[in-house]
Amino acid sequence: MRKLKSTRSLVLGSLICCCFFLFQPVLGQNTPMKQGTVERIKVHGKGLEGNLSGDSPDREVSIYLPPSYKTNPKRRYPVVYLLHGFTDNDAQWYGFQTHWINLPNVVNKALASGQLHEMILVTPNAYTRFQGSFYSNSVTTGNWEDYVAKELVANIDKNYRTIPQASSRGIAGHSMGGYGAFRIGQKYPEIFSSVYLLSPCCLSPSENELQNLNNLSRLENIHTPEEVNKADFLTRAAFATGAAWAPNPKKPPFYLDLPTDKGQVQPLIVAKRMANMPIATLDQNITNVKKLTAIGFDAGTQDTNIAASIQVLDQQLNKYGIKHSFEIYEGDHVNRVAERIETKMLGFFSDNLSFEAKKVK
Template sequence: MNRNVPVNPSFYRYALTGIFLLLFFSAVHSQTSLRGSVERIKVHGKGLEGNLEGDSPDRDVSIYLPPSYKAESKRRYPVVYFLHGFTDNDAQWYGVTKHWINLPTVVDKVFSEGQLQEMIIVTPNACTRYRGSMYSNSATTGNWEDFVAKELVSYIDQHYHTIPKSTSRGLAGHSMGGYGSMRIGQKHPEIFSSLYLLSPCCLTPGNNRPVSPEAIAKLEAVKSPEDIEKADFGTQATFASAAAWSPNPTKPPFFADLPIENGQLQPTIAAKWAANAPLAMIDQYVTNLKQLTALAFDAGNRDQSIAASIKVLDQVLTSYKLPHTYEEYEGDHLNRIAERIEQKMLPFFSKNLLKR
């Protein structure tokens, strides 16, 4: 005999509450499990030893390991080497200290959606005594170009689960880091196969040189390295550029030649600076650029000098029939970089870096 047994209405409430809590904690666990992790290590740069600025050759390096990295010990990953901008450092970009961007948060958001292949991201601390290495080889700053392209890559391949091939390595950066990515990338297609430049500075000859009387006066008021620490951005950038592009081991305390002396342009020094502009050397590296898997660059339209320079880069690459992606978007030097990394840079590398 069947009987209808009445059910207490509170049973339904408890059951529904239990189901809700189960779903909630499952979602939280899922989101947590899809977060990557960050390690901050030190890597010794043999080529940075004895630099005349006195910077340590033992450099901090921040490393983003994707969500599956620690659980899948046999899996190997593509690597993107990401270079920060002038006055920045790796700690700022990786959330160790407060900054205008938190790169791991941006990357976690992308990988949690499960649409892109996971990758390792590596950022060395290139903030020097003069606030930036320009990722160049110099007796004054040390051999930063070689450190990034050779020593750092070798170290990461030896200590992490990477795919140790150029086809699985990308190079990217913002501002000074974009400059470094183009400078290094066009010289080393055997190491990096894909390049993404975010608002790259210093592409064209002469765009870092002080020209106004006010800027020149500020430059000539600097008498010691300690004065540089208190100087404005433009003055700091001039000294950093001089240390990287016109080093002079016989000229303390800065060990560099400035392009302006006693208010007058120094043509020989200006020529050295011009020779370090990627657009000045690009014709010599066309064969290398043709070996790349992919090349992309962008800038905000309110970042006027940089937007103008990447337009020239687009024209040069087009004249050589070199495939590339170029975009000028609505924005300035900083305000949409996180969005560009999320929506453009990471999908670019996910598409172009090989997974095996």
């Protein structure tokens, strides 16, 4: 009987111990995820002054500072310039307005894994009168290419604890922003070392665009900015790219040339548009492209034209033997972009950017 009681005590004690450990919180389970901080400032663009669209040269810029930025005042960080897409703005991406993505939450979640290096992210507000700058130099919309590559970078390096060297700077973007990232990245390897494109638009002309040039004559029936704003997405995009790539300071109220005039295709204007597509200029910029440390790009299977265009980019880079990463995943133009940033893009920059300043000899 005494033996049975002893056995029962042993079993009971074991159960108590098991329950104690089973109901203890898993290490880190209730630990709050470290949060980065977001600042929204204004950065003046000298090259944006006097643009014919009348847009302000004082542009909002949203900045994500990683969790340790406030607690480790001596630490410096690499920077990724992340460019938003057409009809978007920086406020939408950084949680100031409701949108399909909240970038700070995405980055916080990615950093919580402990597998990534911390970095600063910077996104300028490129929303214009035409709902997007296409990050190009134009008298109509202003010199956006110069603004991003030179003025914005200089301002961020001056006012934040960055590692001010090309090997510690990346440029990325979604859709119009992906276009801008490749346009700028292939021209300025002395400023940016790594490039990642998320569903980049407008890299090369699609067969549909070339076949449908005659249909663009409908654009000639639009005469006021209000009519542009009420038009369908493709019409608005045609005016925005026209302002960026075919500006005309003598042609108010839009100050741009359309691909047709009185229903007739204008070969020179079409040539200007094609000349602003990065794959079309890749051969001329190939020396610069070879200087880049890393190039990555992706698109969803349902994003048909864009998926086709990045396959062309893949082929062109392979032709020159340029190393790059490339993936077409199951998805559309936006539904998995947040996931791609979390699981692919941030890791890409964590692997390829330099997190140490070069020593000056």
